Amino acid sequence: MRLLLVEDNDTLADAVSRTLASHDYAVDVLSEGDHADEVLATQTYDLVILDLNLPGMDGLEVLRNLRRRGSDSPVLILTARSEVDARVTGLDLGADDYLTKPFALEELEARVRAMLRRRGGEPKSTVITHGVLSFDTKSRTCRVDDRDVDLTPRERSLLEVLMRRFGKVVSKDQIAESIFSFDDEASLSSIEIYVHRLRKKLAHPRLAIRTVRGLGYLLDAQ
Amino acid sequence: MTWDGLSLRLRLLAWALVPGILLSAAMLYEAYVSALDTADTLHDRFIVGFAVGISEQVVATGGDLVKEEALAAMMAGTQDELFYKVIGPDNAFVTGYDDLPPIPEDRTLEGGIPLFYDSVYRNEPVRVVAISFLIAEQDIDGWVTVQVSQTRHGRQQLITESVISAAVRLVLVIGVAVVFAWIGITQGLAPLRRLQEAIRRRSYHDLRPITHPMPQEIREVVAAINQLLERLKESIAANEEFIANASHQLRTPLAALQAQAELAVREAENADSRDTLEKILGATRRSSRLANQLLSLARAQPVSGGQPRQETVDAARLAADSTAEWVQKALAKDIDLGFEGPTQGCWIPGNPTLLGEMLANLIDNSIRYCPNQARVTVRTGIADNPGEMVLEVEDDGPGIPQDQREAVFERFVRLAEHDEGGCGLGLAIVREIARRHGGDVAVRAAPSGGALVRVVLPGLVGDRP
Numbered sequence: 001m002r003l004l005l006v007e008d009n010d011t012l013a014d015a016v017s018r019t020l021a022s023h024d025y026a027v028d029v030l031s032e033g034d035h036a037d038e039v040l041a042t043q044t045y046d047l048v049i050l051d052l053n054l055p056g057m058d059g060l061e062v063l064r065n066l067r068r069r070g071s072d073s074p075v076l077i078l079t080a081r082s083e084v085d086a087r088v089t090g091l092d093l094g095a096d097d098y099l100t101k102p103f104a105l106e107e108l109e110a111r112v113r114a115m116l117r118r119r120g121g122e123p124k125s126t127v128i129t130h131g132v133l134s135f136d137t138k139s140r141t142c143r144v145d146d147r148d149v150d151l152t153p154r155e156r157s158l159l160e161v162l163m164r165r166f167g168k169v170v171s172k173d174q175i176a177e178s179i180f181s182f183d184d185e186a187s188l189s190s191i192e193i194y195v196h197r198l199r200k201k202l203a204h205p206r207l208a209i210r211t212v213r214g215l216g217y218l219l220d221a222q
Numbered sequence: 223m224t225w226d227g228l229s230l231r232l233r234l235l236a237w238a239l240v241p242g243i244l245l246s247a248a249m250l251y252e253a254y255v256s257a258l259d260t261a262d263t264l265h266d267r268f269i270v271g272f273a274v275g276i277s278e279q280v281v282a283t284g285g286d287l288v289k290e291e292a293l294a295a296m297m298a299g300t301q302d303e304l305f306y307k308v309i310g311p312d313n314a315f316v317t318g319y320d321d322l323p324p325i326p327e328d329r330t331l332e333g334g335i336p337l338f339y340d341s342v343y344r345n346e347p348v349r350v351v352a353i354s355f356l357i358a359e360q361d362i363d364g365w366v367t368v369q370v371s372q373t374r375h376g377r378q379q380l381i382t383e384s385v386i387s388a389a390v391r392l393v394l395v396i397g398v399a400v401v402f403a404w405i406g407i408t409q410g411l412a413p414l415r416r417l418q419e420a421i422r423r424r425s426y427h428d429l430r431p432i433t434h435p436m437p438q439e440i441r442e443v444v445a446a447i448n449q450l451l452e453r454l455k456e457s458i459a460a461n462e463e464f465i466a467n468a469s470h471q472l473r474t475p476l477a478a479l480q481a482q483a484e485l486a487v488r489e490a491e492n493a494d495s496r497d498t499l500e501k502i503l504g505a506t507r508r509s510s511r512l513a514n515q516l517l518s519l520a521r522a523q524p525v526s527g528g529q530p531r532q533e534t535v536d537a538a539r540l541a542a543d544s545t546a547e548w549v550q551k552a553l554a555k556d557i558d559l560g561f562e563g564p565t566q567g568c569w570i571p572g573n574p575t576l577l578g579e580m581l582a583n584l585i586d587n588s589i590r591y592c593p594n595q596a597r598v599t600v601r602t603g604i605a606d607n608p609g610e611m612v613l614e615v616e617d618d619g620p621g622i623p624q625d626q627r628e629a630v631f632e633r634f635v636r637l638a639e640h641d642e643g644g645c646g647l648g649l650a651i652v653r654e655i656a657r658r659h660g661g662d663v664a665v666r667a668a669p670s671g672g673a674l675v676r677v678v679l680p681g682l683v684g685d686r687p
Binding site (some may be wrong): 009011012014015016018019078080100101102103104105106114144168169171210212213214215216218220 | 248331470471474475476477478479481482484485506507510542545546549552553558559560561562563565597
């Protein structure tokens with residue numbers, strides 16, 4: 001994977017490029033906007049990490065030129081401007097994501113991974129894995145710590161929606177939408193019963209379906 | 223009270239009334255003088271007529287006596303006492319009262335011309351007239367002088383009545399003038415009061431010029447105030463722009479520092495230097511947070527960068543979404559973060575970014591300052607006042623002491639016992655944004671003893687308009 005980092009702060013560029021290099025990405029680093037514009041005119045990268053405030057040419061201008069040339073390389077914007085307008089402008093011009101400075105390296109790594117995965121199309125594997133828990137969306141089978149867990153169709157749907165939004169709060173309405181069909185008597189209170197049953201079946205010290213009071217449920221794994 | 227501090231109303235009244243009263247006094251005096259003149263003219267005419275009547279009687283009776291009936295007829299129509307004296311030719315006393323005051327020495331009586339003088343008769347001030355008639359009759363032949371004295375009661379009464387009626391008229395005029403001057407001044411000063419109200423009602427954010435239509439005299443004052451507002455606005459904007467720029471400029475070096483520190487922590491091989499690097503990283507993160515908070519505070523203030531976009535925002539949904547975003551952070555501290563109230567359908571006019579920032583600060587504050595395993599609840603609802611909505615964050619943490627509940631909204635104020643990496647700007651930002659939306663925020667004690675931060679926001683519409 002070839003990545004281009006355009007950042008005029010050498011110290012930051014150094015830290016970012018070393019981090020990415022540690023994940024075996026090949027990283028080119030540029031510090032000037034006009035220079036980046038020239039390079040991007042001839043070279044193709046799998047991902048461009050672009051600072052907005054650059055000498056030579058503004059980052060947004062570089063992005064605009066890149067998209068004008070028809071490139072679809074994913075672009076992650078780094079910005080010290082937290083104003084929403086700047087973000088919106090960046091996303092409107094065809095940036096795929098943005099990070100506000102200062103950011104945690106882990107966050108950067110996660111974004112880069114996600115963007116490269118998206119670029120690679122849908123993951124070939126149909127298995128979603130989080131910690132000890134894995135779920136095959138095709139065969140709709142669930143494993144915890146290599147132990148097959150036998151689930152009813154509704155429990156499977158419930159697990160799937162929690163897995164797809166892993167670590168995030170899933171509201172009862174969202175759960176109801178995915179586990180009840182139109183004909184079913186959708187009852188929000190019966191969701192609690194399904195959650196209770198699923199908890200019992202998944203029972204593992206490093207897995208938890210947490211109840212978020214008033215909002216819904218969240219699947220959490222350590 | 224000095225003249226400078228004297229109320230405008232009193233000044234205007236004084237300028238209107240003092241000349242009015244002086245003028246009235248002059249008019250009253252003039253009324254008195256003219257009444258005196260009129261009274262003398264009328265009564266003098268009367269006693270001349272009386273004297274003529276007496277002389278005719280004297281002729282008719284051949285100089286003997288004046289008939290009682292004739293006298294009564296002539297004296298009708300006056301309450302004054304009248305006395306007469308008739309002196310025949312050769313200064314012979316003919317009839318009447320011999321002791322009437324004589325003609326003053328320095329005056330000479332000429333035939334046919336009445337001569338008036340003031341004197342005292344029977345202990346009363348009197349007016350006397352003396353007239354000589356040339357009579358050629360059988361009994362009397364020659365100049366006959368008739369003197370008539372009249373007490374001054376009638377004259378006095380006439381003068382008193384005229385002066386009193388003039389005074390009554392003047393007092394009425396002044397009274398009516400006072401009433402209308404009062405009303406007029408009140409009306410005239412009304413724009414001042416409206417100006418005062420307009421200024422008083424303003425939020426401290428609102429530095430727009432005053433545009434109320436004002437009378438010309440106040441327009442200058444308003445123009446001066448507007449100039450001051452403009453200068454104030456510029457100065458505040460410059461100040462905020464500086465803060466925004468400063469925190470903006472800090473972000474890139476801080477990002478570099480933070481990234482290097484993180485990398486160093488990862489790469490550290492021995493535990494001691496790893497520990498040190500962790501501390502550097504922690505300090506860097508706190509500095510970053512401070513820069514961010516300074517920036518959001520500057521952004522929450524309206525003067526810099528003009529008015530933010532105002533739209534209709536579902537504050538309940540925003541609150542629910544914000545809460546959901548903070549669940550992971552809460553879980554890391556084993557905090558039970560929950561939500562109560564509607565999760566959608568509380569539309570208010572506002573700026574979603576600012577409101578989101580306000581909610582983030584509220585929730586972050588509770589999670590940050592609550593011990594592990596605390597319970598934090600975000601709540602949405604309708605306020606007691608119609609058209610207002612409430613956003614609350616309640617926790618069962620240590621709470622905020624009564625005497626600190628206002629201080630926590632000040633910038634850089636933190637409760638002494640806490641050191642949770644907060645920078646003391648969170649609640650200041652919350653208050654700034656709440657006030658920006660026409661609402662406010664206050665802290666009280668939660669039933670559990672923890673803190674309950676309550677934001678009230680106006681303009682609630684039940685459903686999307």
